[in-house]
Structures are given as structure tokens and as C-alpha cells.
Amino acid sequence: MTLRDVAEEAGVSVTTVSYVLSGRADRATGMPVETRERVAAAAERLGYTANTAARVLRRQRTELIALAYAPPVSPWLDQLTAQCEDLAAERGYSVIGLPIRRPERAAHSLRVLERGYVDGAIIVSLPPDIDVNHYARTTRGLVVFHEHLSVPRVDVVRAHERAGMAAATRYLIEQGRRRIAYLAHAAPVDLSPGERYAGYRDAFAEAGRPVPDELVRTGADDRAGAVVAVRSLLDHPDPPDALVSESDRGALAALQAAADRGIKVPDDFAVVGAGNTSEGLFASPPLTSVGSDQLEFRPLVEALFARIEDPDRPAQEIVMPWRLHHRSSA
Amino acid sequence: MTLRDVAEEAGVSVTTVSYVLSGRADRATGMPVETRERVAAAAERLGYTANTAARVLRRQRTELIALAYAPPVSPWLDQLTAQCEDLAAERGYSVIGLPIRRPERAAHSLRVLERGYVDGAIIVSLPPDIDVNHYARTTRGLVVFHEHLSVPRVDVVRAHERAGMAAATRYLIEQGRRRIAYLAHAAPVDLSPGERYAGYRDAFAEAGRPVPDELVRTGADDRAGAVVAVRSLLDHPDPPDALVSESDRGALAALQAAADRGIKVPDDFAVVGAGNTSEGLFASPPLTSVGSDQLEFRPLVEALFARIEDPDRPAQEIVMPWRLHHRSSA
């Protein structure tokens, strides 16, 4: 079922069919209504669908953008996805998800970018050892969540996670907490490896206190793993009286583990999460969390489309700063 | 940067370059090592990447499969995604995610299938009012999670959710629970609309008892919403002594809401989830849940690739039956 079939059915040339079905308004406008209707009817009758590969080859546009992320997924990503879709739909674009796996397979996952399947991509989690420039060659627009990256035709989103995490930890120190534990992600593919943990350490350095290495655990990316990790912390001979987690997911698990043991939060055990997700709002007690103020992603999606239009525009830096949102868990 | 550039650089024809870089082994094999190396070196030097649109147009294969799902996402989907990726990679395929939105926008989301961007798709959540046949025309392989659907060239996965849900509810009835509440998904895009709820009702019908409509709430797809819904249930003048949730997520929220109120689970309030996710295992108490025994998706991924190879093979029905997994929450 091709353009040619429709042309024959309607008794016109493929040129005319193309103009009517996908062509420019300025061309179709000058055409008699009768012709347009005849073509439209023929296409309808035959159930014609344009061949995307041919169109892409000709126009050099796939009208697809990708959202590259490392599982496990979160409500935050659902939010970003939904907003991307709305803004993409306005431009006739569709959004696809691109799960990026453990670092050794990351390059394989990114083949979708490498092969030019999409016009643009928002890379939420840039695996370590991946050269963004490589993908910029085949993908017109690239927006990357990264704290330091600075590359000519690539726009970046900075969260200032390290400063945010330091503020969260400092808050606990100033409260007089003696034993402040840390729950890191276990999966090595991460938004900005080590940034958050560095912030935690910064606060100790600033206060002239040693980092309690024996209270640092992994598992924040998986609720089940986090529960296990927090239980082991609470079993420590000199247990923590506070916990900073790299995710709200991990912090929620900590609240659960504390409740199981009958430990009072925040009095005997303060908990701070990261991400400021809506899930934290409804925990009990509501979760204190460090994260972006609001989930408004429009600026970065618009930066992406602007770059797809004009690859030579200057690289843009979008700041979505983390700050501490005080609720009742700390 | 095209095949022609590489051909010139290496001093051979595009035919030869094509054979060396992507062509069939039987052709490249007969070629002198020297030629092959010269071509490979030229491609390397120029940083050649094949144009995907051109290749797709020629070969009629995109080497992409999609996983179409309705957010919010879950660990179950992460699991399916990871297994798909492993099996796809073996065949040189990549996997993309296709988030499907609320029903009125579903058709737009599915344009990626309609336009033939992928060779095959696994549709985890088929929105109501969507005609699968339409997408079968542009997508060679289609595997759909659906309880009833039966369409010529489409393979289906049946979970027998209704029977599973009835078994879960029956278990509570036989335990002597008097007031069995129900927590449904709020999002209307769902795996199999109404199936689970129908199972809940079946158990009552079977026991000759009326369904307690006043104890049916929505919110199972969102932890925050679920907490609110369960609180309102517990505030009911004649509160429930048990709850069946359409998701483990909702059941986990119920455990939390019960703990907040100091209600003993399962003695005063039994909770059963659905999905049998790993998260439920580490809840306190560990969550009783109805769902598939194991998360082994290989059969359905293989069915998908088999159909991509041979679109005329008979439609296959893959059963991953739900059953009740007894743990401590009910």
C-alpha cells in the first residue's frame, strides 16, 4: 500500500497525493476541493499509511524524541514523561522511553541514539564512561541531567545536588544528631555518581567531624533492599539517630523499618529523603526531603526542541536547584 | 557521511563497502583480507555510521521492539523490560518503552506503532476502544496482555486475573471476614478493565453475600492516593476488617495507613495485594498477594520474535496464571 496505489485509485500523480496527504498547506490550498476530496477518499478507502522509513529518509526527521533513564523508575520520571508527551504532541512528535542498563550494557542501550532513530533525547541518567559527543553526532538535540558536563551543542540541567545534600546533612548536624547514617543507591548507573554522597561528606568536613563510614549503606533504589539495609543499621551496636537517603524510596523504607522496631520518628530517628516526590508527602510522618521545588520540565523540553530546530544555538544551562523541604520526619 | 564517502576513501564501490560493513558473511568471506581491512579502516577513519532510515527502507526491518504500558510504572515492568532487552540484544534488536496515556490520548501514543517504527510490540496495557487489528497492519509482531482478546495474527498472554482475584476474596470470606473492602486503580487505562473487580464480585456472588459497595474505593495506582483512600475507609462508621487491592502498591499503602492508626494486621485488618511483587515480600508484615508465580517472560518474548519471522504462524496463547501467595498480612 503505497503512495502510488493511492495515486492510481484517485487518478492523479503521486505528487498530488503527497501534497494532499502530508504536503504543505500552500500547495494543497491552490487545489480544487474536488481533487483534494477525491484523493482523501482514495487514501481512506485503501487504508493508506505513509511509510515512515521513506519519509524519514527524505525529510531527515524522525519526529521522535527519547527519554533515556536508568531503571528503577519513579513517579518523578512518570511526571517528566507526561510533560514531554504533551509538549511533543503539540509539535507532532512522539516520545519513547529508553531504559539504560547496567554500565557494561549501556552502550548497547544507547544504540537507539547512535543509529539516529530519534531527533532528540533527554538523558536523565548518563552512565559513567559514556561520551556524549558520540551521540550528538547522530541525534540533533540532547539535553542531559548532569552536574558538571559542558559540551558545545548539548544543553544541560543542573540540580546542584551536592549542595542540596550538604544542606540536608548540615540540618541534622545542627539539630545535634550524633550518628547520621547514609543510604546510597546500589545500582551503579546513576544520575550523577557520587554527587549526593559528596554533599553528605561536605557537611561533616564543614563541621569538623569525621564521616561515620560504618553507617553508610546501599539499597536506596529498591524498597526491599532499603528495608534490609536500614534494619542492619538499626541493629548496629551504636545505632544511628538520623538517616540521609539518596532517594525518597529509601527514606520511605526507613520509616517503615523504624515503625517495625517501634522507634519514634523523628525524636529517636530522623529521616531525610531525596527527590521531594509526592509519595513522601503522604508517608507517616510526612517525609522531609531535599529536591527540586516543583516538577516543571517545560524549560528543558523547549530547549530540546529549540536545538532540534537550530543545532548551532549556544548550549543552555537549566538550573533546577535542590533545597530542603521541611516536613515532619526530621 | 555516507557509504559513498567510505567507498571513495577506500577506493572501492559502495557495494563492496556495504558487504564489508553490514553485508552478509558469505559475501565478505570470499573477499581478500586486504580489501576488508582497507574498507574497515576507511569507515573507522571517517567515523561512518549507517543511515538507519535508508537501511530500514531497504530491509523492511527496524530492529526495534516496543513495550507499551500505562504509567505509573512498577517493579514488574522493570523486570519485563530487562528480560526483553536481554533476549532482544541476542538478536541485534533494541527495546523502547512506549508510555500510553489516558484513553483519550491513547491513539496518539500508539502512533509509534501505527507508523511502523517498530517490528514488534508487547502491549502490557491495551486501552479500551483500541482496535488491535489496526496496529497489526503496521507492526509485524504483537503480543498483548489481555484476558479475552482473540485476533488472528496476535499472540496473547492470559493471567486469569478474575479467577485469581476471586480466590483472594474467597479466602477472606472463608476466614470469616465481615467487611471486605476493595481498592481499585484510579487510572482508567488498565491492563484489563474491570477483570479484577469482577473477580472480587464473583466471590461474593458465590457466597450468596451482597457486595459492600460503600467499601469500594479507587487509588491503587498511586501510593499517596491509596493512603488517602484507605484512611477514609478506616474512618467509615462500620469500617472494613479486610481489604483487597488491585495492586501491591495500594496494599502497601493500606499497611501503612493501618499502622498509623494502630490497627493490627492481619488480626483486625487483613490486607491482600495483587501483582505478587518483590516489594510486598519486605513489607511488615510481609504482604499476601495474588499474582503470577514467577516473573519469567521468555515465552512471550520468543513468541514475539517468532511472529516477526513468520507473521502467518497460528496465534499463540500464553498463560501466566494468578494464584494466591500466602504471607502474613492476611
Place this chain on the structure above:
DNA sequence: CTGAAAGCGCTTACAG
């Protein structure tokens, strides 16, 4: 062993 050429199905500048 290697290459010239056809063709996948579109879009669009150009001619009439």
C-alpha cells in the same frame, strides 16, 4: 572477486 544498477517509498524543486 568486484561493481553498475535497480529499487525500497517518500518529498519537493521545477517545468509546463
Place this chain on the structure above:
DNA sequence: CTGAAAGCGCTTACAG
């Protein structure tokens, strides 16, 4: 107002 033709960049049957 409409169409013939070029060309996007590959793959591959065929010829030599």
C-alpha cells in the same frame, strides 16, 4: 493547477 523526475542512503540480485 498538476506531473515527471531527481534524490534521500542504503541492500542485493545480477553481470562480468
